[in-house]
Amino acid sequence: MRIVDKQQIVAHIDLALAVQRIEEGFVAFSNGKVQVPPVQMFAFAAANGDCCVKSAFIEGSETFTVKVSTGFYDNPGKGLESNDGLMLVLSASDGQPLAxxxxxxxxxxxxTALAGRIAARLMAPREVYAIGILGTGMQARMQLEQLRPVTACRRVIVWGRNDAELASYSDFAAELGFDVQVTREAKTLAEGANLIVCTTPSRAALLDSEWVRPGTHITAIGADAPGKQELDPLLVARADRIIVDSVVQCRQYGxxxxxxxxxxIEEAQLGEIGALLDGRIAGRTSDDEITLVDLTGVAVQDAQIALCALQSL
Amino acid sequence: MRIVDKQQIVAHIDLALAVQRIEEGFVAFSNGKVQVPPVQMFAFAAANGDCCVKSAFIEGSETFTVKVSTGFYDNPGKGLESNDGLMLVLSASDGQPLAxxxxxxxxxxxxTALAGRIAARLMAPREVYAIGILGTGMQARMQLEQLRPVTACRRVIVWGRNDAELASYSDFAAELGFDVQVTREAKTLAEGANLIVCTTPSRAALLDSEWVRPGTHITAIGADAPGKQELDPLLVARADRIIVDSVVQCRQYGxxxxxxxxxxIEEAQLGEIGALLDGRIAGRTSDDEITLVDLTGVAVQDAQIALCALQSL
Incomplete structure (x- = not known):
């Protein structure tokens, strides 16, 4: 069994291959070719923490994956990251643990960032005049990095609540080559950007429907568990096209x-990103449409990026 | 994160401590103090294999455990064991993977063997004149080994379908100090033993009710998944006392x-081994009773033996 650490993974992973694998995963998922058992969840009330175990097997794949993710929200006070996690890759032909x-x-x-990249490539307007990033954390950074291969736009408006974090994000984005505007008003972002990525753990809507301009695409990443929300439901209803990663999961949250x-809205309005990638449903059909991709995160993405990480070593 | 292999675990584990930890686990489980999310199951039809992921956290414990078990039934033809598996132990205070x-x-x-040992200690008749072991595999061996500390009986009758495996088991039991009788007739075992442990993966009843003598204790281990069965349901109904590891799980299988x-039988007749260990319900009350302990396997046992293995290193 191979033991691989984060540094090795980050140094060697082939992100173009990861995009391809994740797209294949979404297609297989939407075609009913993925075994995804129920997510296991723990709550550690005394430690302000939680854990989830997500597992997936794509029919025909040589491997399957079990992922353990933890979030312990008092960790920063102990000098530790809030989030931690690992993945196990096992052989689907003899059960041996491989990595x-x-x-x-x-x-x-x-x-998650690569799913945002795929969503933008599929659904963003032809001409992006400004990217809007809601949030200043790790995912807000990874999303901006991963948008660079799929848009020529190098202007970003970033929204946050904390001046120090906005300043830090501004430095980060400038180093990536972006012209950066920071704001504490979500309205400013919504009115100024036409490719918006929402990355916060908010539990109340941050973006009002009336602020958003025709032709805008929104990728919503943050609402990955019950109770979380970043968008006005009227904005969701206003969208001309709604794509989700998993219809079944998006009934429950997102x-x-x-x-x-x-x-x-009605469930019949929803299309899965795997069906879009597979050419079975349409994406954006005009420059004026408001489009939404709601990503709650599915285990097939974990299985596919884990396989890619292994294949990249 | 500590990486520990089987040899280290087998060499160092403190089995007396493991018994204590598993008993504590059963008690916590029966008191509703254990988080046990739904078992994740995969089926690998093309490879004749399966996998299950079992996880548990005992409220108040410093750690929690995720176990991955695989069974690939064509493996012996490839020179591999059918069953494989590993356990992850994580901190319940900061989420860090520990081992x-x-x-x-x-x-x-x-x-599983230690649960059989606990069951026999709690429920076996005062005088065991012969142990009966149904099956000749790994679990049939581990059960016999683990009965030695809880009974003075050194006579065993073993049932199997294959003469070579019976001969091999006979050698094994003789080396442990047992006077061994082998049989291919389950009736011979049932009539001759008053502490019976059933360890086969049978999918049909092997022990008829009328063969079993008053005063006998039976521990049933094999029926750990839907469709499996070793006992005539009339024998279950005849038992004066029925103890299970988990009432909820034993509704589904076992x-x-x-x-x-x-x-x-009715569910109200069932008592949990954790409640028995906790002194909240009675066990055997006379030498003539037939008693049954039905063990389907619960994740709290995994969490507790994993913790014990780590503490023994």
Whole structure:
């Protein structure tokens, strides 16, 4: 059994291959070719922590993957990261454990960022005049990095609540070659950008429907668990096209779940990103449409990026 | 993160401590103090294999455990064991992965054998005149080994279908100091032994009710998944006392499930081993009673033996 640490993974991973593998994973998922058992969740009330175990097997694949992710929100006070995690890759032909990827959650961050990249490539308007990034954390950074191969736009408006974090993000984005505007008003971002990525753990809507201009694409990443929300449900309802990673999962959480529960949209309006990649459904059909991709995170992404990480070594 | 292999675990584990930890685990489980998310199961039809992921956290414990077990039934033809597995132990206070136990399924075998040892200590008749072991595989061996500390009996009757395997088991038991009788007739075993342990993967009843003598204790280990069965449901119904590891799980599978579905017993007759260990319910009350302990395997046993293995190093 191979033991691989985060440094090795980050140094060697072939991100173009990872994009391809994740796209294949989304297609297989939407074609019903993936075994995804129920997510196992723990709550550690005394330690303000949680853990989830996500596992997936794509029919026909040589391997399957078990991922353990933890979030312990008092960790920063102890000098530790809040999020940690690892992935196990096992043989689907004889059950032998093949690899332990001690990625400390990095692969989860990257597979999420690459899903955002895929979503933007499929759905963003032809001409992006400014990217809007909601949030200043790790995922806000990874998303901006991963948008560079799929848009020529090098202007970003970033929204956050903390001046020091906005300044730090500004430095980061400038180093990537972006012209950066920081704001504490989400309205400023919504009015100024037409490719928006929402990356916060917010539990209340941050973006109002009336602020968003026709032709804008929004990728919503943050609402990956029940109770989380970044978008006004009216904005979800206003979208001309709504793509999700998993219809079944988006009934339970994600931006779409709030609009479904409020009766503002119907499940029949939703299309899966795997079906879009497979050419079975349409994406954006005009420059004026508002489009939304709601990504709640599916285990097939973990299985595919883990396989890619191994193949890249 | 500590990486520990099977040899280290087998060489160092403190089995008396493991018994204590597993008993504590059963008590916590029966008191509702254990988080046990749904088992994740995969089926690998093309490779004749399966995998399950079992995870558990005992409230108040410093750690929690995720176990991955595989069974690939064509492996022996490739020179590999059918069963493999590993356990991950993580901190319940900060989420950090603490250890990977590459036990290759040994800890699962041992926690099962120790549950049989606990069951016999609690429920066996005062005078055991012969132990009966149904099956000749790894678990049949581990069970006999683990009965030695809890009974003075050194006579064993072993049932199997294959003469070579019976001969091999006979050698094994003789080396442990047992006077051994082998048989291919389950009736011979049932009539001759009053402490019976059933360890086969049978999918049909092997022990008829009328063969079993008053005063006998039976521990049923094999029926750890839907469809498996070793006992005549009439024998389950005849038992004066039925103890299970998990009432909820034994509704779904195990010997008890067949008798429940046939309407031969009622759930109210079942008691959990954790409640028995905790002194909240009674065990055997006379020398003439037939008693049954039905063990389907619960993840709290994995969590507790993993912790013990780590503490023993």
């Amino acid at each position: 332990l990827l001690q990625d400390q959650g990095w692969l989860t961050g990257m597979r 931006e779409v779940s709030h609009a479904l529960k409020a009766g503002l | 990977l136990l590459q036990d290759q399924g040994w800890l699962t075998g041992m926690r 010997e008890v499930s067949h008798a429940l579905k046939a309407g031969l």
